[in-house]
Amino acid sequence: MRGYGAGMSNFDDSDAFEAAAAPVPLSQRAIGARPVPYLDGLNPAQRAAVEALDGPVLLLAGAGTGKTRALTTRIAHLLNLGRARPGQILAVTFTNKAAREMKERVARLLGEAVEGMPWLGTFHSISVKILRRHAELIGDGELHLKPSFTILDTDDQIRLLRQLILAGNIDEKRWPARQLAHLIDSWKNRCLSPSQLPRGEERAFDGWGGRLYAAYQRRLLELNATDFGDLLMHCVHLFQAHPDVLRSWQDRFRYILVDEYQDTNVAQYMWLRLLASAHRNICCVGDDDQSIYGWRGAEVGNILRFESDFPGAQVIRLEQNYRSTPHILAAASGLIAANRGRLGKTLWTEVEGGEKVRLIGHWDSEAEARWIGEEIEAFHGGHRAALGRRNLNDIAILVRASHQMRAFEDRFMTIGLPYRVIGGPRFYERAEIRDAMAYFRLAVSPADDLAFERIVNVPKRGLGEKAVQTIQREARERNLSLLEGAVSTVATGALGGKGAAALRQFTEAMGRWHADALDSRVSHVELAERILDESGYTAMWQNDKSPDAPGRLENLKELIKALEEFENLQGFLEHVALVMDNDSGEQTDEVSIMTLHAAKGLEYPIVFLPGWEDGLFPSQRSMDESGLKGLEEERRLAYVGITRGRELVTISFAGNRRMYGQWQSSLPSRFIDELPEDHVEVLTPPGLYGGGYGAAAQPFAPSAIHERAAQSDVYNSPGWKRMQQRSAERAQPVHRTPVVIDAEPAARFSVGDRVFHQKFGNGTIMGIAEDTLTVEFATGFKTIKAGYVQPASQAGSGGAMDDVPF
DNA sequence: CTACAACCAGTTTTT
């Protein structure tokens, strides 16, 4: 057993073990009437976490220390001891994914015997459940929510705000709706209603912030709608204003568990405090070193303050790591030790050996991508003896900013290395899904004005801005919904011939769909398909020549499939806003590329961390906006990145990077200086000065990189200097290695073959000249290097179009 | 109303 944690003063090895120093292993004692096999195999700290059932508990769980296991076992224990029934445990997560995983694992621990946990879910989904029961209490006497309220997503929210901004005669150029949305969100994150805004803040947004916020909240009530931020804020205000209601929920939830506590914002914190204040049986699990969402309202302070917030709290540290090698843990620990405000933990492992964290600098971002591509091919081909032959699924590239991904996508496309981008737009955020949903929403609730506006002219019906304005005027004057207003507009003949005919057709069809939506004899799945067909929506994409059109049609099919799981359209719409996500169930062998944020909670045997350059990582913007706080959050992000790796972590940086089409030179990240050099091996970049892979590592310590930059071989090489000079002239770097790897593929193709191209979609080869193909795509003829296309049948492996859900 | 050209901004992301 060895501890790592350079310079951490508050580390106390005995902490975790004292709590569990029981003479007889607990798993061998009879607890209650039933045996407790699930306690077997827990380490002492985990067992302590499971058994400290009463009172406030802070479970500081480092990366890879079996946090979820402790949490789910704790739930099983509560149930097994009869301390609570499933309905009396409140277990909160941030994401649906985490909630799902926890549900599955609790079910596995307890077998079929236990019914599901109704109150295991995200902050938002649980808040919705609570709010629906007390909707009438939200708002004022005049105007209040109804239990059937809808939940607007960010898009709806912004469109609503834009209308208010325009109505207030504010220049939307200088004061964009997006910014107002962010401002209002930040208020809601802090649980501030319009009347509670601190002086000064209400004057934000050109003096209109407070008033626009108030107007927006009023409009939401009129629409019987909430946004995501409201769900939490309304709950807190409900609890504060109605002690009897709060009391009933406090009584119901005998035990409270919270996952990822370091990511809670003020609203979530208040929500939890209110619910826990009576019995104080609250167990918060988190890792202050992994708090990386400060920019969206998370308060690390919540976890740092836990002991004073809940006096007498037990603090249990999970520090035994089951994921990474000692070198990886040591590198991560050394790095994070540079952060000030932290509670302090020291990860250790029983595992021995393993490779040091590798560090390598490259001339530019293209060389970096090229090198990583070659490394991956070597791992995949089994050319790294120590690691054996690896699946691509074992490998991940974690970047700071999504624009870094392109270099890798380009390169991997060229060499035909299958990859998958994780993250990206969510399924329900895709335009086609939102359009389809708007149709369904309008069919179910004809008064849904936002849905009406979204689809009245999708597909194009010749109903542009003018027509919509006419309808809006009509609706406002007669106090009707937009759909009713549209009917009325047709009747009064306020709209010209062509538009009127199209609008009549639209409203009549919608009338039929609405009737069918209410008719329980009509299958909602068939109705949904019919709506998309009759509205011309499906046809719109079928006629669309762009390469992503087939993918969109595919998504629509998936949407219909998802519908089958629900009783009716209403039920589907109720859940979809909160619970829909894109977890592609496909199991193909691909390298994963994602942002560091998206990687949190995941692990891979082999991890590449490119782009460690000052300004990019740590991000300049982060530091400019939040100073030291921002820098520390960046450092936590680096910590998260390193601790994703199980066996081998490779950090890299480039001296030049293309940004917005221009070459910019950069220095290695300051985080590289902070890596403990005993655990880092510095590699020599290939091709610079005859180095090559086999060359011995340069014997300079990473902590000296900045100091030695001026004299080191890398930075003194003629090539490097030439590049610096060239990039200053905005020229392309000298460094251009001919692409060797893809010299052969042309042979694989012959005229007439169907091929797939990332950008142009599917096409047919019309001619071949060496490695250059002439391909006919839907959009016309293109001349393409063979390396950029793949046989159409394999289009499933590695194209951006694979990034579709399910 | 649509199509195309000019213009501008440009981390991280869940619900």
Added chain:
DNA sequence: CTGGTTGTAG
């Protein structure tokens, strides 16, 4: 450089 939005001409 790119994608998204805005502005103008047809």
